[in-house]
Amino acid sequence: MSFPKLPVPLPKNLDYSKQHIEVPGTKRPGQTAHYRNGAFPLITLDTPGSLQTLTQVFEMGLSYGANNNFLGTRPIVSKNPLKFADHYVWESWGAADLRRRAIGSALFKLFEDGTLNGGALRTVGVWSKNIPNWQIIDLACHAYGTVGVSLYDTLGPDAVEYIINHAETSIVFVASDHIPALLKLSPKTPVVKIIVSMDELSEESHRILAAWGKEKKIKVQTWQEFEDFGKANLIPPVKVTSDTVATICYTSGTTGNPKGVILTQGNLANTIHATLLGIDYNGARPVTYSFLPLAHIYERCQELCMLTLGGCIGFNSGDPLRLLEDVQILKPNHLALVPRVLNRIYQSAMAAGSQPGLKSALFHRALKAKLDRLHATGETRHPFWDRLVFNKINAVLGGRLLLVVTGSAPISTPIMDFLRISLGCDIIEGTLGLSLITSAYGMTENCGTAARIWPNDPTSSSTIGGPHCNTEIKLIDVPAMGYTAEDKPFPRGEICTRGSHCFKEYYKDPVNTKATIDEEGWIHTGDVAELDECGRFKIIDRVKNIMKLAQGEYVAIERVEGLYSSSPLVAQLFVYGDSLQSYLVGAVVPEAAQLATIASRVLGTTVSPQDIATLKKVAQDPKVNAAVLRELSKEADKAGLKGFEQIKRIHITLDPFTVDNGTMTPTLKIKRKEAYRLLKTEIDALYAAPESAQAQL
Incomplete structure (x- = not known):
């Protein structure tokens, strides 16, 4: 099997003043022209050599070496008091391959013989925090044509009940501490037939839960039981295509019931291919830290990128207070964070730098020198000031960072600029989240991909950059708010996106589908942007909210x-x-x-x-x-x-x-x-x- 060469750095000698191109003949009344990426041609599923499926993504990662480290955790060395080892233990790519085949074969067998059923799709629920088995289930679904339905680990019983019934999910893989809640829900979720514990169950706990499940006509199994069943009924992965549904990704829902976004293997594969264009790991094998919820498209796509490159994924220890401890042990070179974590790093650094004395004076002198350099050239490193001041901040996050991605909430321009100069690595902000102050942009409905800043762009911090290389963007008039494509000096309007990564429908929800996607396939995001002189977009308002x-x-x-x-x-x-x-x-x-x-x-x-x-x-x-x-x-x-x-x-x-x-x-x-x-x-x-x-x- 041949694979595309990824990642691909940005071309040299980029013109930062031309970050998009207009598609000729697409300007119409009430909207701008269609805009595409200014550095790469549009990547679609029809592009020769492009990634097509998620099984291809895994096989590409496996091709780097079956013995390479893949999924890592810190072992527990004491339960009372709770204490973790000072190192990560790793499962290899080859071992993960065998386990995904066993889990996938078991699922396929149970759906084929009618033990599991449901609606139009063969859905598989996952209700757990991030652990290696979460990835194994997802990989198994990709390889055997079943559809993952992710449940946030922190969702309450009402949302869990709604999603299970809406997706008609007859098997749910759950964290052991969620099994009692799921069994209590069973009168309201009659579709559920099998519950599998994703983590270890003691013999006594299994006996009690299995007996309780029997009363509810639900089979409760350990992970090992389910995996052994798959090994006994092993079959090769089935043929999937870019149109095969990969997941129903339910939006977290700030209001009302969550909507089920149907994403195909092609949607996600196209996203991963495009995301890895314009990225440079300088030849290093990527290592990332998994702590943002895998149920969310943001973290899911970040980890799929690691799969494509044969990377390592180190999982968190389950306690947010151990985040920095985990990271300093793992020493990742790729890190996906949320602004709240980065804001705290900024605030701690600024508070330390405001203390009276020589250190404070040096800090502020170094800060000014690097900010001036950033704004003049886009350069984030300085041999003297990094060694004297800023390497200490980088060390807080392990000291080996090459790329930081942040999304799902706003982050200000001053903080963004500070992070770029203090961490000394590329920072891509906001690959998901309809944020209002961002420098990259996307949403669940387009797999978290729409616009992105270019590395070393000296004036990009208040923008979301130009169109991503798999995305067409246009702005349409919002007359009620006074925004039009004819506004001077720059067009303004609602962002609409289109591409091979964009979803086609909400599950069982034609009303919201029609309200979001028009007849030409454009997703109407509800966010209002202004185009700037460099061909970048800046979010200025929200049609809704x-x-x-x-x-x-x-x-x-x-x-x-x-x-x-x-x-x-x-x-x-x-x-x-x-x-x-x-x-x-x-x-x-x-x-x-x-x-x-x-x-x-x-x-x-x-x-x-x-x-x-x-x-x-x-x-x-x-x-x-x-x-x-x-x-x-x-x-x-x-x-x-x-x-x-x-x-x-x-x-x-x-x-x-x-x-x-x-x-x-x-x-x-x-x-x-x-x-x-x-x-x-x-x-x-x-x-x-x-x-x-x-x-x-």
Whole structure:
């Protein structure tokens, strides 16, 4: 089998002022021309030599060597107290190949003989955190033509029930601690016939769960039992094509029930091929760290890229607090993160650099020198200042980084610039997530791929770059918001994307399908962008998730949140607007160190960041509230927010928005209705307070 040569670096001597090309003859009233990538020709499934299927992706990775390390974990050396080894233990590519064949053969056999059934698709559920067996199941589905249905590890029972029934999933691979919840759900999920534990079960636990399952007419098996059954019924992988459905990827759902995005093997293979164009690992074999949920398209595509290149995937230890410990042991050269982690790195570095003395002076001198160099040339490295200052920051993430990808939430331009110079590697921001301040862009419906910045582009940090090399983009008019393709100096409008990676339908949902995809195959994203002088796009608004204030002004709430979140003071922020009111209010979860500094200054006493009880008390002090609001207002002024876009009153809380309390999706987006419901009393009080009390709230 022949494979394409990947990855491919960007061509030399790029013209950064021409990052897209217009397709001749495509300009029409009410829209721009169609735009394509300015460095590579359009990659489609019809392009000779392009990746076609996910089985081809795996075989390409396997061709680098069956004995190479593939899936790694840190062994547990003690359960009480919980302690992990200071090294990773690896499963080889060859061993993983044998296991995917066994699991895939078992699935194929059970569907063929009628033990498993369902609807139009042979769906296989997965409900677990990221572990090696998650990848094995996915690879088995790819090779044997079954359809993976991923469930977020942190989803509640209502969403799990909905997805299982909607996808008609008769077998679910689950983390052992989810088995009781799934058995309790069985009267509401009668389609489920087999539950397989993805991690080890003690003999007693298996006996109890198997007996409980028998009562519910559900077979509960260990992983080893299922794998042994596959080995006894082993068959070669079946023939799949680019049209074979690979997964139903359910969106996390900030409102209402999640929608099931049907993605084919061709959709994902095209995404992987395109993603690896314009990337350079400098000959190094990629090593990545898996901790963002594999149920989400963002992490799924990152790991599929590692598969294509024969890379290694080291899995997290299951505890977010061990993230940095894991990374420093693994020493990855590829890292997919979310902005919240990177924001904390930035805030810690800036706080350390603000301490009085010689080190602070050196830090700020180094920072200015490297930022000036970045903005002038796009260069992120400096032989002197890296060795003296910035290599210490890189070391926090293992010290070997070549590429960092960040997505699913906004990140500000100053923080992005700082990360580029301090980590000294290529950073691709936002390969997924409809973010409002991003430098790359995509969504589940186009496999997280639409636009991307070019490495070493000195002025790219406030943009999402030009069209990706498998994507056509056009902007269409949004008359109600005053955006048109004829706007001067640059066109503005809603982003529409099209390509071989774009989905064709939501599962069993023709209404939402028709609302999202037009008759020419364009996905209407709901995001508004402006084209710049270099052929890059900049997200400026959102067609959806906007609200009108009492005086008639429209506000894009998520954009406002993104801009305020650039402040080192903000750990989390929820902005709320009432259409019967003329101004916005907000709930702020501050960084403890920043709140302690402000409270100490305002109250004339020393407040420790570690003293949570005192922090909660001072957070309710009107003087502290006013001081925090003044700091936030500085950020708003710096970002150029208009008066009606600025927060006028705030509630300060030290209780964060979390997945556990139902106010965040598993991809760390705020669920607006749930957040408002949680804080309704406080938000109503902000609006109810008299004008004279505004400064005290």
